[in-house]
Amino acid sequence: MRKTSEEENTIAPDGKPMDQQPQWRKDFPIDRSQDEFVARRDFTKFLVLTSAAFAVGQSWIVAKSLSDRAAEHAIEARPIAGATELEVGKSKIFHFPTGADPCVLVRTGENEFVAYSQLCTHLSCPILPDPRDGQLHCPCHNGFFEVATGRATAGPPKRPLPKINLEVRNGLVFATGVELRMV
């Protein structure tokens, strides 16, 4: 009979040592201590796979951010309104840079225009301009933004509205880019 080590209690049916056994038998050991080792080892392996998934997710965020940045640089200026189309204090809804990005243009003075994304920075409800009060109002949770700067003044939103950069050329107001702001 084959001599076994003091730790190796189980003898395979064919009598050969464990290192000569098929993989499936090594993966499902009978000896308790070896079974514990294999279970922990496999759990560690599973956690390393989870760790790989987190690293991939983190890398995906970087890749997506870089592609978004490239898309931002590729934004083309587009006319959104005539310079005399709006009266002072009036506003107009437009979409920029894509048809899925609603924005609001406000004429704040004779030659002064401001434009912001229409989506509230709290939960993306559409904000309603109320330029007479000098505010933009989000009716969902009563958030308020200052028309002149787009900064949050009251309610749940903390961050300012993304600003649409504007240029007035040849009697037309052009949207030229989007500026995301943190404070």
Next chain:
Amino acid sequence: MRRPISRDQKTTIVYGILCFVVLVVVLQLWLLTATMNAWLGGDRTILVPGAVVSIVAFLMNCGLLRYVYVMERRER
């Protein structure tokens, strides 16, 4: 000459490594959540450092797992 590692020692080592890997994976989870939060808030400054740390953590975990397999092979 190296003394062979007993099964009990092996199990103790794999437990230690497992604890460490769990800690690192939890750290990666927190890092991913924090990075996602910052990114959706428009802050892009921590994206690259976050990704680098996460990849380093993953490589460290790979090294530890490899050690477990090397240790197992050496014992046979």
